[in-house]
Amino acid sequence: MTQAKICGLTTPETLDAALAHGAAFVGAVVFPRSPRHIQPLHGATLFERARGRAGIVAVTVDADDALLTEIALILKPDFIQLHGNETPERGQKVRALTGAGIIRALPVSTAADLEAAADWQDVADHLMFDARPPQGSALPGGVGHAFDWTLLAGRSWPRPWFLAGGLNPDNVAQAISLTGAPLVDVSSGVESAPGVKDDGRIAAFMAAVNRS
Numbered sequence: 001m002t003q004a005k006i007c008g009l010t011t012p013e014t015l016d017a018a019l020a021h022g023a024a025f026v027g028a029v030v031f032p033r034s035p036r037h038i039q040p041l042h043g044a045t046l047f048e049r050a051r052g053r054a055g056i057v058a059v060t061v062d063a064d065d066a067l068l069t070e071i072a073l074i075l076k077p078d079f080i081q082l083h084g085n086e087t088p089e090r091g092q093k094v095r096a097l098t099g100a101g102i103i104r105a106l107p108v109s110t111a112a113d114l115e116a117a118a119d120w121q122d123v124a125d126h127l128m129f130d131a132r133p134p135q136g137s138a139l140p141g142g143v144g145h146a147f148d149w150t151l152l153a154g155r156s157w158p159r160p161w162f163l164a165g166g167l168n169p170d171n172v173a174q175a176i177s178l179t180g181a182p183l184v185d186v187s188s189g190v191e192s193a194p195g196v197k198d199d200g201r202i203a204a205f206m207a208a209v210n211r212s
C-alpha cells in the first residue's frame with residue numbers, strides 16, 4: 001500500500017488532519033523564502049504531537065551546520081530532507097551531524113535526471129523524485145509542477161522512494177498506478193492558497209492514496 005507525506009504543515013489543525021487520515025510522514029519546511037517556512041522552535045512545539053505517529057521530516061535547502069544543529073537539537077526530526085544542491089558527501093555529514101535519517105530530493109525533468117539516484121544509494125534512506133521547478137522559480141520545491149510520470153514506469157530503485165511534484169487529490173491515484181510509487185509527497189496540491197493547507201483537501205488526498 002502506498003504511504004504519503006504531507007509537507008509544509010504550519011498549524012495544529014492541518015497537522016492533526018494529516019495524522020488522522022494516516023499520513024506516514026509530516027514535513028516542516030525550514031527555508032525562509034518559502035510561504036511554509038517554520039522556525040525550528042515553533043516547529044518543535046507544533047510537531048511534537050506527531051512524534052511516534054508519523055515520521056517527522058525537516059525540509060532544508062543547502063542548510064549550514066549551524067542551522068542543521070539547531071534543527072536537530074530543537075525540532076528533533078526523524079529525517080532531514082535535502083532539497084538543495086547537496087552532494088552525497090554532504091549528505092553523509094548531515095547524517096553524522098544530526099543523527100537523523102536522510103531523504104534526498106532529486107529534481108526530474110528528463111530520464112537522464114534519474115541517474116543521480118545511483119550516487120545516493122549508500123547515503124539516503126529514501127529518495128524523492130520531485131519535478132524540477134520551472135526556470136526562474138523562487139523555490140526548489142512546493143511549486144505544484146509535475147514531471148512526466150511515465151519516466152518512472154517499470155523502474156526499480158535501491159531505496160524506498162517518493163513521487164512528488166504537482167500531485168493533488170484528483171491525480172494522485174493515476175500517478176500511483178502509472179509509477180507504482182510506494183510513497184507519495186504533496187504540498188501545494190492540498191492548499192487553498194500558497195502556504196495555507198486545507199483540511200478537506202488533505203482528507204481527499206489521503207482517501208485517494210488509501211484507496212490505491
Ligand SMILES: O=C(O)c1ccccc1NCC(=O)[C@H](O)[C@H](O)COP(=O)(O)O
Nearest residue numbers: 007034141142143144165166186187188
Ligand atoms: O514546500 C516548500 O515551500 C519547499 C521549499 C523549499 C524546498 C522544498 C520545499 N518543499 C518540498 C516538498 O517536499 C514538496 O512537498 C514537494 O516539492 C512537492 O511540492 P508540490 O508540487 O507543491 O506538491
